Amino acid sequence: MRAFVKYGKNPYEAGLCEIPVPQPGPEEVLVRVDSCGICGSDLHAYRASSGYEWVKPPVTLGHEFAGTVEAAGGAVSEFAEGDQVVVIGIQGCGYCRSCRSGDTNLCYNRKVIGLDMDGGMATHAVVNHRHLIRLAEGTDPLLAAMTEPLSVAVHALSRVEVRPALKTVVTGPGPIGLLCAAVAARGGAEVLVCGTSADESARLPTVRQMGYTAVNTDQVALPKAVASHCEGEQPDLWIEASGATSALEASIRLLRRGGNLLVVGMYAKELPFFPSAAVRAELTFHFAYASTYRDYSRAIDLIRTNAIDLKLLCQPYPLDRAEEAFREAEAGRTLKPILVP
Numbered sequence: 161m162r163a164f165v166k167y168g169k170n171p172y173e174a175g176l177c178e179i180p181v182p183q184p185g186p187e188e189v190l191v192r193v194d195s196c197g198i199c200g201s202d203l204h205a206y207r208a209s210s211g212y213e214w215v216k217p218p219v220t221l222g223h224e225f226a227g228t229v230e231a232a233g234g235a236v237s238e239f240a241e242g243d244q245v246v247v248i249g250i251q252g253c254g255y256c257r258s259c260r261s262g263d264t265n266l267c268y269n270r271k272v273i274g275l276d277m278d279g280g281m282a283t284h285a286v287v288n289h290r291h292l293i294r295l296a297e298g299t300d301p302l303l304a305a306m307t308e309p310l311s312v313a314v315h316a317l318s319r320v321e322v323r324p325a326l327k328t329v330v331t332g333p334g335p336i337g338l339l340c341a342a343v344a345a346r347g348g349a350e351v352l353v354c355g356t357s358a359d360e361s362a363r364l365p366t367v368r369q370m371g372y373t374a375v376n377t378d379q380v381a382l383p384k385a386v387a388s389h390c391e392g393e394q395p396d397l398w399i400e401a402s403g404a405t406s407a408l409e410a411s412i413r414l415l416r417r418g419g420n421l422l423v424v425g426m427y428a429k430e431l432p433f434f435p436s437a438a439v440r441a442e443l444t445f446h447f448a449y450a451s452t453y454r455d456y457s458r459a460i461d462l463i464r465t466n467a468i469d470l471k472l473l474c475q476p477y478p479l480d481r482a483e484e485a486f487r488e489a490e491a492g493r494t495l496k497p498i499l500v501p
């Protein structure tokens with residue numbers, strides 16, 4: 161079968177390869193992949209960024225995927241040929257303290273399919289039945305690949321209270337920032353999404369298409385944009401999804417007293433942090449990572465009911481053009497490229 165494989169340790173040692181179709185063990189399911197999104201972490205693995213040394217080639221990339229059951233091992237009773245399923249990207253061991261309380265995203269032995277083991281950028285993938293969830297019947301196969309990123313936004317927003325008219329700022333208009341904005345807006349929040357000139361080719365135009373206020377902070381200074389969104393007041397909630405420490409710093413300065421900071425970005429730099437300002441303002445910091453099985457179920461519901469116009473974010477590419485999709489994603493010319501085998 162065709163698969164997009166990270167085959168060497170060095171940057172860009174990845175590409176389409178011909179490998180055997182995997183065979184499911186007794187507890188596994190053979191999934192015919194319908195769609196697989198390219199995530200920021202796939203780009204990091206592709207480029208062999210620092211912090212990704214643990215990825216051991218050869219590995220088929222892809223953790224944001226959905227498909228159709230083609231065959232199931234002898235010990236699998238809940239899935240049968242033809243079922244439409246989505247794969248849990250970050251998989252818990254099922255036994256540790258975190259897993260036992262349902263926080264599989266915090267599992268001490270968590271594994272990421274498509275980085276720790278072969279993933280979904282291929283025509284087929286083998287997945288343990290414990291890490292599959294059935295999709296609503298008739299789910300658009302392209303949108304099904306959005307379940308994982310949407311579940312991450314659902315998880316993040318479950319950590320704060322969202323109410324109507326909540327003045328909210330999102331820094332970082334990538335897929336996760338945009339999906340966080342969408343989930344917050346569904347709860348009634350008034351959302352401002354901030355990006356830079358680098359986001360003008362794909363991301364900020366999509367924010368505007370989705371109906372949210374977008375600002376390019378290379379053109380309007382961030383404090384000014386925030387003040388005008390909040391009509392002279394300060395934001396109640398700040399969602400930091402850019403991974404820029406400067407945005408994190410700004411959020412601490414610009415949030416209202418008693419405000420909430422929700423951090424979902426990943427940072428390449430440390431942040432020198434003077435805590436007294438946060439103490440005097442009684443800010444609450446929340447950090448959110450990945451998602452749990454519960455969040456997947458909520459995301460599946462949001463997709464089934466068309467609650468968010470996810471089509472605006474998706475850019476399909478045939479699997480054969482995976483390299484082009486990676487390059488486009490790297491250059492920021494697409495928001496969420498989705499490989500379709």
Ligand SMILES: [Zn+2]
Nearest residue numbers: 199200224308
């Ligand atoms: Zn992802």
Ligand SMILES: [Zn+2]
Nearest residue numbers: 253256259267
């Ligand atoms: Zn665990």
